[in-house]
Amino acid sequence: MSRANRIVIVGGGIAGLMLATRLGRTLGRAGAARVTLVDSHPTHLWKPMLHTVAAGTCDVAHTQVAYLAHACGNGFTYQAGRMSGLDRARREIVLEEMEGHDGKRLLSERRVPYDALVLALGSQADDACVPGVRDVCHFIDSQPQAEAFNAALHCEALSSAVNDDALRIVIAGGGTTGVALAAELSRSFALAAGYGDPQICERLKLTLVERGPRVLGAFPLDVSASTQAQLEQLGFRVLTDTRIVCADRDGFYRDDGQLIPGDLLVWAAGVKAPDCLRGIGGLTTNEANQIVVRATLQTAQDERIFALGDCASLAAGQGECALPPTAQVATQQAAHLGRHLGAWLEGRAIPPFAYRDPGASLSLSGYNAFGALGRFGFFKGGIVRGRFAQWSHAMLYRRHQHALHGFARATVLMSAEKLGGLRGPRIRLA
DSSP states (O other): OOOOOEEEEOOSHHHHHHHHHIIIIIIITTSOOEEEEEEESSSHHHHHHHHHHHHHHOHHHEEEHHHHHHHTTTEEEEEOOEEEEEEETTEEEEOOOETTSOEEEEOOOOEEOSSEEEOOOOBBOOOOTOOOOOOOOOSSSSHHHHHHHHHHHHHHHHHHHHHHEEEEEEEEOOOOHHHHHHHHHHHHHHGGGGGGGOOOOOHHEEEEHHHHHSSHHHHHHHHHHHHHHHHHHOEEEESSOOOEEEEEEEEEETTTSSSSEEEEEEOOOOBBBGGGTTTTGGOOOOOTTOOOBTSSSBBSSSTEEEOOGGGGOOOOSSTOOOOOHHHHHHHHHHHHHHHHHHHHHHHHHOOOOOOOOOEEEEEETTEEEEEEEOSTTTTTTTEETTTTHHHHHHHHHHHHHHHHHHHHHHHHHHHHHHHHHHHOSOOOOO
């Protein structure tokens, strides 16, 4: 394989960073290829953990990964930037101009050449063009968005404490993000009650709104019912079969004209790939902006362009639905491409990707957890809950750490997290 081969990976989420790490260690360190990771944010955070950042129960200092440092230690390079275009004829991606916090230009528009391009830009909530949502709602799709919500939460909580008013939080979307955020907010306020404001939990008025007939529609009915019962036991109002038609600073408006009042509004409904991918470079995309790929994870229009994770659409089999946008799918696709991309650059074919369904899990903070087992093993399709389900959910993150850092370093990082939790407050207080 020629040293000139340039592998460019756009997106430093679960799939992108895992792939860059693996290729950097195997191809980059050997000088067999130049591996470059492109992302607009300087650090990586495991996406299923974003709701804990938003609620203030996670210390990101112990969990985030700095791309620059990680790249230096693992044989690849990192470029800061946000992709805005794709020139397939010249085999280049276009990175838009970047500005600093003060509005000054930091980086001009740039072009990055590639021999193999991997698009792994993840996904975001889909506002479905509902009027007002983009103007007044918080989104929890990235670390900056989660931190922005947490800052707003602190301001509203302070105002609520000083004025002895209710703090009304409304979350639109009863999927895993909305449900997990609701539970984590309850835990955050329960912990905050121990720091001098015992009435804070009573002032929290949280509403979860779901358009469908039940929360967690992708999970078995038993998990859905148990989760809703758990949330209602915590004092939350859960509204199902409720369609939101617009939003303003007073709250969400239902299709029957009624207002669901809120001081903080969160939109966690729907899933789509970033808007910048819609029809980019003439590639085929679906209605959710996802790039349609073949079983080899290559696009039909250009064999040098791959897509994986949440921004890719791949049917599991003939006539079957596309794979869901989950961390498990992204992880397995990154591992598959990591094993075969080097050989492909030497002229060999990439075998079809086959997804092994391990099931799905959900943690309701420290209150409960559920797991729906996958299509293999001794208990196919079974359901687990409680401590074992919480442990299983936590192990997903630990496996991600092991893949990025190796067993020894991941163990040290886990110990640092535990020690950090002992020396400081259990929630973010400022």
